[in-house]
Amino acid sequence: MMGAQPFETIVGAHHAEIYRYLRRVTSRATEAEDLSQETFLRAYRAYRTLGPDANVRAWLFAIATNLSRNHFRSEKRRRVAHLAVSAESREADPEGPEDEARLGEVRTLVEVTVHGLPLKQRLAFIMRKIHDIDYEAIGRSLDCSAESARAHVFQALRKIRLSLNGHELPPGASPTNMERPR
């Protein structure tokens, strides 16, 4: 049977997010455009075989991830993408109050570091930290266990941590029940 809702609804609900994901993964608008379109064309072909209880969002992320991995199979493409984001991000530095400028600089550094990560770490990091996909689903997308997916994210964070050595950061803002200012 056809999936529970018309495919157009799926496109409407998820296209923008999948595009943003791929935009981060690829760093070039044209590549992200192409891969996001390819993701939904593939999804359309398989949509009618999708079970009614399937997690459509995680499924789309898996397709997009798969396509990205094929896309970056050539190391050269990856290097080019890395260089592109370095250049692009520097241009995007915000001007303004000192704090904002500092945050902009740090953000750029993080972005550049993320783009320089090995592909699996990069994909895992973006899925987990930007799109909040759970580790089980990330593992399925990357053909690895949830534990390995977690390890990829950990490695990514370590490298980001190293790249920020010597940079002053704004105090952490995300909520956690372990505030320990002492």
Added chain:
Amino acid sequence: MKRKPQVCLEIEPDLVAVATGDAAAGAERRVEHHIDACASCRGEFRRYREIDGVVGALRRAPAAPESVARAREGLDSRLADLKSRLVSYRVFPSPLGHILIARTEHGVSLVEYLGGRTDFGASRLSRAAGLEAQEDGAEIEALHRELLEYLRGDRRHLEWPLDLRLARSDFHRAVLQATASIPYGAVTSYAGIAAEIGRPSATRAVAQALRWNPLPIVVPCHRIIGTSGALTGYAGNQVGLKQRLLAVEGIRAVGTRHDSRVERGRLYHYDRNDQHEYCLPTCGDIARRPIGPVTLLASRELADALGLMPCSACRPDLHPLSA
């Protein structure tokens, strides 16, 4: 740089996970316990909290809406193109040999006898240009079931949406549409269809169009025969299939495999008279007049359903044909 103690190395993944709000069960207590005692890891923890803040800002950074819109526009157009090309199909066994059914988004586009072969390569779909065929289970399954019911005589109508794009021309489409309107249990001729579509001299072209009917059974070209009552051709030279399909509808044919014709003496006749009356085959010379101008009907129920009245001269209502 001083080497980190082993205990700090071991707790590092948990520390990072807790600091970035991503802790596995039980990790928080361990990390809390550790950083209470270890100043260096307490510093690390704070650092990762800061990094989490930066990542959070990254997450909230909006994507350029115009590039999202552009990508979406491109997707909509590529999706529309794919939908117009995508055909799902399935091959399954039937009492008439293996049959392939294919459908597009718009409707069923192909029903094909594969004869002894069971593979997709035997289908004309495998050679159709500009289409993308994909094997499909569930959707075609329902069609398959209905077709089998039809072939058993348990179902009279296949109310399927049709997609006539595999017809070769507008003329062919017109022939198929006229043929689709011939009801279950009725028979007319190629000449009859030619007259119906306003091309009375195109009998041979009509026969040719039906020879390429992409939707046999559903578009019931088996109900179209020669003016004399001869079954003539079907699906290449499989007149036997035509005979079986007509038999399901209560229309019998007699004769040899190469020369079989319907038994007009067992069928009601309707010559499109102004009174809308149908007749027994024994009414005047009606059984000697060509099929086409005369439509043959398997039953009185069908005549009733078509809104026809019994002929006031031969009274088929009083003298029904034996089944």
